[in-house]
Amino acid sequence: MASIYIHIPFCKKKCHYCNFFSTVSQKERPELINSIVDEISLRHDYLDSNIIDSIYFGGGTPSLLTEIELSSIFSKINEHFILSSDCEITLEANPDDISIDKLKLLKDQGVNRLSIGIQSFDDGLLEKLNRIHNSKDAIKSVELSKKYGFDNLSIDLIFGIPGLNNELWKKEIDIFLNMDIPHLSSYFLTVEPNTALHHLIKKNKYPNVDEKLGIDHFKILMDKISDRKYDHYEISNYALDGMISKHNSNYWKSKSYLGIGPSSHSYNLVSRQWNASSIKKYIESIKNGNMFFDFEELSLEDRYNEFVMLGLRTSWGINISEVEKRFGSYISNYFKARINITRFKENTIITDNCIKLTRNGKILADGLSAELFIT
Ligand code: SF4
Numbered sequence: 001m002a003s004i005y006i007h008i009p010f011c012k013k014k015c016h017y018c019n020f021f022s023t024v025s026q027k028e029r030p031e032l033i034n035s036i037v038d039e040i041s042l043r044h045d046y047l048d049s050n051i052i053d054s055i056y057f058g059g060g061t062p063s064l065l066t067e068i069e070l071s072s073i074f075s076k077i078n079e080h081f082i083l084s085s086d087c088e089i090t091l092e093a094n095p096d097d098i099s100i101d102k103l104k105l106l107k108d109q110g111v112n113r114l115s116i117g118i119q120s121f122d123d124g125l126l127e128k129l130n131r132i133h134n135s136k137d138a139i140k141s142v143e144l145s146k147k148y149g150f151d152n153l154s155i156d157l158i159f160g161i162p163g164l165n166n167e168l169w170k171k172e173i174d175i176f177l178n179m180d181i182p183h184l185s186s187y188f189l190t191v192e193p194n195t196a197l198h199h200l201i202k203k204n205k206y207p208n209v210d211e212k213l214g215i216d217h218f219k220i221l222m223d224k225i226s227d228r229k230y231d232h233y234e235i236s237n238y239a240l241d242g243m244i245s246k247h248n249s250n251y252w253k254s255k256s257y258l259g260i261g262p263s264s265h266s267y268n269l270v271s272r273q274w275n276a277s278s279i280k281k282y283i284e285s286i287k288n289g290n291m292f293f294d295f296e297e298l299s300l301e302d303r304y305n306e307f308v309m310l311g312l313r314t315s316w317g318i319n320i321s322e323v324e325k326r327f328g329s330y331i332s333n334y335f336k337a338r339i340n341i342t343r344f345k346e347n348t349i350i351t352d353n354c355i356k357l358t359r360n361g362k363i364l365a366d367g368l369s370a371e372l373f374i375t
Pocket of ligand 1: 015
């Protein structure tokens with residue numbers, strides 16, 4: 001079984017911190033949707049299985065898609081692939097797009113999971129991030145989604161935002177907990193190069209993000225959420241029992257996926273490829289049948305590095321025997337030696353032959369996985 005990711009690169013407004021490939025111009029949208037549909041046909045044999053157990057519409061803002069656009073994409077997928085009976089179909093939505101009509105449309109098209117980009121419940125912070133919605137939209141979008149049968153629901157919240165103090169962050173988490181939402185993705189605000197946020201900080205028009213504040217927020221979140229039966233199943237993801245995101249779990253378990261649309265990545269266990277991050281280039285190449293992606297053959301060491309980096313971020317951890325099975329005894333011996341160093345031993349535990357991060361290890365996750373890499 002495999003996954004499909006579809007990138008819809010259109011937004012109504014550009015958020016200050018955003019470095020996803022997206023544009024506010026809708027000029028090329030009809031042509032781009034046609035190209036996406038064509039790419040599904042062109043690459044239908046990329047995966048070694050045509051049985052799909054998760055589809056994810058990311059962006060950009062996929063909740064901008066109309067009925068005609070969505071149904072043209074779905075009918076091409078159904079022409080080439082078989083969707084498993086419990087196929088998870090997620091669509092990222094912005095709160096201001098969620099209406100009764102939109103929810104009906106999404107349901108009719110087969111979407112069964114929504115990931116709502118709320119980011120904050122505070123109007124001042126939303127404005128600072130240049131989000132298009134306000135806190136009222138955010139709350140209404142969750143209530144409406146639940147009312148119209150989207151029980152499989154996730155929201156995003158950002159922490160470490162300048163101006164978000166510990167008390168306000170606790171309030172944000174309480175709003176989430178009181179809304180009975182089964183899944184949360186929560187990230188530290190990172191300042192990416194070439195974003196408006198980066199530019200504003202450089203010009204002293206916006207305070208820089210404070211890593212210590214981000215760590216405090218992460219600790220507060222871990223503590224508050226663990227009291228309420230959420231499984232912290234990946235560094236940035238929390239779910240109630242049975243509500244883990246199948247699509248993201250497939251990434252973290254190093255399963256194959258096909259990425260459709262500009263800037264999307266694909267992986268088929270031996271190589272990785274990524275489509276052009278340019279709408280114009282992407283449309284033209286698909287039309288002319290040219291190569292529209294870059295390609296990288298992965299060495300055994302590359303695949304090992306990725307396997308340990310992703311595995312260590314999860315609550316199921318890295319299965320020690322699996323390392324030998326996948327990468328052979330030479331790499332496995334290296335791995336066993338690395339997990340024996342003091343810093344690793346202090347921040348991990350081994351249960352059922354799997355190495356997992358402790359609470360403190362989660363704070364140090366990036367540095368710890370780098371200790372395992374073969375460079
Ligand atoms: S809505 Fe999402 S993709 Fe669009 S600009 Fe904001 S963060 Fe970026």
